[in-house]
Amino acid sequence: MVIHSASDPRPRTTLCGDYFYNYFTRGLDILFDGQTHKIKKFVLHTNYPGHADFNSYIKCNFVIQGSNSSLSFLLMVGFMCLCLTDTHVSLLLAEVNNSKQTITPSTKWDQVKEILGDSGRAAIQTQGSTSNPFGSTFVYGYQNIAFEVMKNGYIATVTLFQS
Numbered sequence: 001m002v003i004h005s006a007s008d009p010r011p012r013t014t015l016c017g018d019y020f021y022n023y024f025t026r027g028l029d030i031l032f033d034g035q036t037h038k039i040k041k042f043v044l045h046t047n048y049p050g051h052a053d054f055n056s057y058i059k060c061n062f063v064i065q066g067s068n069s070s071l072s073f074l075l076m077v078g079f080m081c082l083c084l085t086d087t088h089v090s091l092l093l094a095e096v097n098n099s100k101q102t103i104t105p106s107t108k109w110d111q112v113k114e115i116l117g118d119s120g121r122a123a124i125q126t127q128g129s130t131s132n133p134f135g136s137t138f139v140y141g142y143q144n145i146a147f148e149v150m151k152n153g154y155i156a157t158v159t160l161f162q163s
Helices: 078-082 086-097 109-116
Strands: 019-023 026-031 041-047 063-065 123-125 136-143 147-148 153-162
Touching: 109 147
Parallel strands: none
Antiparallel strands: 019 026, 026 041, 041 153, 123 136, 136 147, 147 153
């Protein structure tokens, strides 16, 4: 019997697929590779009203620092809330917001383009238009980062990944 055999001669078609860990109270999703169980991408949610995911996630207090032509990441994602109070986070974000090269959940898309440059045409994301009363969003890509932007110019999600 195959179940008692040390090796299975059948092709491995039932390999584990990629999977998400969702941290709704941190505004964060993490995608893991199903084979290596290493992180493939982070999805950071802004919890902005007018998005299909509004009120499903707490706002992730991310900070993305852009510098010159290359984008370097200074990410203080929702995990920092584990050890900092809301007051500390607010003070930290207020200090960071003074920088013109900083992207936070409250940054509008026009400001992002000033910091990172034009990303070209957007992909349109409909998210099941029959069940979504808010309409489509636009996804703009840069190297290792994608922004989902709502029609009002606010960022809905930021996805970080390795290319």
